[in-house]
Each structure stands twice: as structure tokens, then as C-alpha cells.
Amino acid sequence: MSIFVDENTKVIVQGLTGNQGRFHGLRNRDYGTKVVAGVTPGKAGTDVEGIPIFDSVKEAAAVTGATASFIVVPPRFAADAIIEAAAAGIAFVVCITEFIPAKDEAMVASVLRRNYPGTRLLGPNCPGIISPGRCNIGITSGDIALAGGPVGIVSRSGTLTYQALYELSQKGVGQTTCVGIGGDPVPGTNFIDCLAAFEADPETKAVLMIGEIGGEEEEKAALFIKEHVSKPVVAYVAGVTAPPGRKMGHAGAIVSGGHGTAQGKMDVLRDAGVVVAVNPTEAGDRMVEIVERL
Incomplete structure (x- = not known):
């Protein structure tokens, strides 16, 4: 599905x-x-x-x-x-x-x-959604997606959405659905919405989540994962070296008052049992390892 x-x-x-x-x-x-x-x-x-x-x-x-x-x-x-x-x-x-x-x-x-x-x-300001081989609404290239599952992807970053698809496809790991939620301060669909949908989808066996600095969406997602998600989750948080107080690309990607840092998000995700990678390629590698054990 x-x-x-x-x-x-x-x-x-x-x-x-x-x-x-x-x-x-x-x-x-x-x-x-x-x-x-x-x-x-x-x-x-x-x-x-x-x-x-x-x-x-x-x-x-x-x-x-x-x-x-x-x-x-x-x-x-x-x-x-x-x-x-x-x-x-x-x-x-x-x-x-x-x-x-x-x-x-x-x-x-x-x-x-x-x-x-x-x-x-x-959205707004998102790449859209693709269910490989079934439906593509947005600007994601279908050429980099691989049908068949078992991985669901949810990402705040458009560029890293594409890299996640490509990394998994090159390794022969298909995707059920890839959702680019966008990085604006007021997204219509958030991590929790997608995590709940993936948890309910029988064809999705694992989830790759890509976050970034700014806001508290990743922290909220970590709490949801800890309490409601039974499937393995791999995460990567972009922006480890971003200077506090400076907006980095997305309107929502800003660290302020010590909140919204990449390290803080990574720590709370690890505490929730998520496998946290330090770069996008490692995230793909960790997901491949998980899929091989499913």
C-alpha cells in the first residue's frame, strides 16, 4: 500500500x-x-x-x-x-x-x-509526494524512486528527499511512499502525520526520517515514535554545523535561544530508540542493514 x-x-x-x-x-x-x-x-x-x-x-x-x-x-x-x-x-x-x-x-x-x-x-514549499510506480504529485523525479517498498520516507528537506530516494534505490531498497513535508514554519502535514500513516500501512516495514535544524517538530516526532511507532526508524538531522541565529535555507530552519539544534534533535531521537546517522549516506546504509534483517 x-x-x-x-x-x-x-x-x-x-x-x-x-x-x-x-x-x-x-x-x-x-x-x-x-x-x-x-x-x-x-x-x-x-x-x-x-x-x-x-x-x-x-x-x-x-x-x-x-x-x-x-x-x-x-x-x-x-x-x-x-x-x-x-x-x-x-x-x-x-x-x-x-x-x-x-x-x-x-x-x-x-x-x-x-x-x-x-x-x-x-506543503507549502515542498517537493510533494511520490508512491513509486503508483502516483507522483509534485516535482520529484520518478527516475530516482524504486517501487515495491518496504521503506517509507518523510523529509523536511527537498534536496535530501531526493538523495534519500536515490541512495535507497541504488542499494535495491524500494519505497512505499516518500513524503516531502517542506521546511516552512507552518507546514500543513508534519512528521507525526506521516509516521502515524506509515505505522498503519502494512507494506511499510521501516521509516527513514530526515529532519533539520529549527523548530521542535523532530522532538515531537521522537516522543510520538517512542510511544506509538513499532517499526524501525532511521533518522538524519541536517545542520550540525549551522551557526545559531542564522536562517539556513528554509524559513523554519533557524536555531534560536539554544532550541532547535541538530545535536539536541539527534539526542532526543536516539533516546526514543531511533537509529541516528551523521550524514545522508550513512542513513541509507543503516536502513539497508535494517531491511536485510526484516
């Missing part, structure tokens, strides 16, 4: 007529994802390589039966696009847009919790 999406997931691309939307939307379709519609206000009745375009998500979902949306729009439109998808009854929304103002992200999180609890947001 996979988590959140599968081969039957029907996807709308909000922004399909733009350069990035077209590139990634068609790439997802060519991977085998069921991309059934695009949404661009004012362009209803046109198409992108046979994919029909609608003026609104509500209309697109009603006609196609889509349950997922891939949002590829500029930052100033992203919050409205997420809320539009939720209001249309879309259950799973992937937003890759970067540089969305923090106040907009906080507003979206609040509105989704209050008005649309049935909608799960992945």
Missing part, C-alpha cells in the same frame, strides 16, 4: 497553463499519475496536451471526480488557491510554492482546521 495517494488518485493541477505548472503537471502525468484537469481562471474550454482546463476547482472536481490538487501558482495566489481547493471538497492538496508570507500560511492553517478538516495540505 501507499499513504495519502495511490494509483487511483485523480489530480487537478492549479496553474497547469503556466510554465512550471505545465512542466511538472505533464511530468506527473507521464509518470502514470491520473492528471485529469487543470484550473486557470479565464481559460476554461482550452486544454494542455489533452488535459481540459476549467475556471474553478469546484467545476473541475465536479466534472472529473478529482480528489487531489497540485498547486503550482505564484506566492501571492497560493493561499487563495489552497482555500479554493478545500472549499471544493478536495481531500489532498499539494502546494510546492515557495516564499508564501508566514501570515498567509498561518491563515490557511487556521481556516483548514476550522472549516475544512477533511482536507490535508502537504
Whole structure:
């Protein structure tokens, strides 16, 4: 099985007529994802390589039966696009847009919790989700993923998401689902959401978790793992040498007041029984060792 999406997931691309939307939307379709519609206000009745375009998500979902949306729009439109998808009854929304103002992200999180609890947001500022051989929503290259499991991946870092996939695939270890949750301060889906889903998935036998400095999400995940996860977990935390007080790439990757350090996160993960690696390649090696013993 996979988590959140599968081969039957029907996807709308909000922004399909733009350069990035077209590139990634068609790439997802060519991977085998069921991309059934695009949404661009004012362009209803046109198409992108046979994919029909609608003026609104509500209309697109009603006609196609889509349950997922891939949002590829500029930052100033992203919050409205997420809320539009939720209001249309879309259950799973992937937003890759970067540089969305923090106040907009906080507003979206609040509105989704209050008005649309049935909608799960992945992102913003994330690579998306791939269930190898089944569904790919986002910007991850399907070429580096290997179908068949038994490893689930969840990562805050986009680049390290790709490396984790590549490292495992090169070693012949397949993945059930790889989820890039993004590194912004207000993510829609967090480590715990993914860990709980992997724990419930019978095909996922082990989990590779990639964190980074800043915030307390890894510490919260460690407590959840200790209390609720029975499957082996390997973790790598990026940012060991990052200077305190300086933002490192992601809006959420900042160490402040002695909190959010890589070493602190690594320590609490070890205390929870997680196998902690000191670099991405070692994380892959440790996971291979675990899979060989399953």
C-alpha cells in the first residue's frame, strides 16, 4: 500500500497553463499519475496536451471526480488557491510554492482546521509526494524512486528527499511512499502525520526520517515514535554545523535561544530508540542493514 495517494488518485493541477505548472503537471502525468484537469481562471474550454482546463476547482472536481490538487501558482495566489481547493471538497492538496508570507500560511492553517478538516495540505514549499510506480504529485523525479517498498520516507528537506530516494534505490531498497513535508514554519502535514500513516500501512516495514535544524517538530516526532511507532526508524538531522541565529535555507530552519539544534534533535531521537546517522549516506546504509534483517 501507499499513504495519502495511490494509483487511483485523480489530480487537478492549479496553474497547469503556466510554465512550471505545465512542466511538472505533464511530468506527473507521464509518470502514470491520473492528471485529469487543470484550473486557470479565464481559460476554461482550452486544454494542455489533452488535459481540459476549467475556471474553478469546484467545476473541475465536479466534472472529473478529482480528489487531489497540485498547486503550482505564484506566492501571492497560493493561499487563495489552497482555500479554493478545500472549499471544493478536495481531500489532498499539494502546494510546492515557495516564499508564501508566514501570515498567509498561518491563515490557511487556521481556516483548514476550522472549516475544512477533511482536507490535508502537504506543503507549502515542498517537493510533494511520490508512491513509486503508483502516483507522483509534485516535482520529484520518478527516475530516482524504486517501487515495491518496504521503506517509507518523510523529509523536511527537498534536496535530501531526493538523495534519500536515490541512495535507497541504488542499494535495491524500494519505497512505499516518500513524503516531502517542506521546511516552512507552518507546514500543513508534519512528521507525526506521516509516521502515524506509515505505522498503519502494512507494506511499510521501516521509516527513514530526515529532519533539520529549527523548530521542535523532530522532538515531537521522537516522543510520538517512542510511544506509538513499532517499526524501525532511521533518522538524519541536517545542520550540525549551522551557526545559531542564522536562517539556513528554509524559513523554519533557524536555531534560536539554544532550541532547535541538530545535536539536541539527534539526542532526543536516539533516546526514543531511533537509529541516528551523521550524514545522508550513512542513513541509507543503516536502513539497508535494517531491511536485510526484516
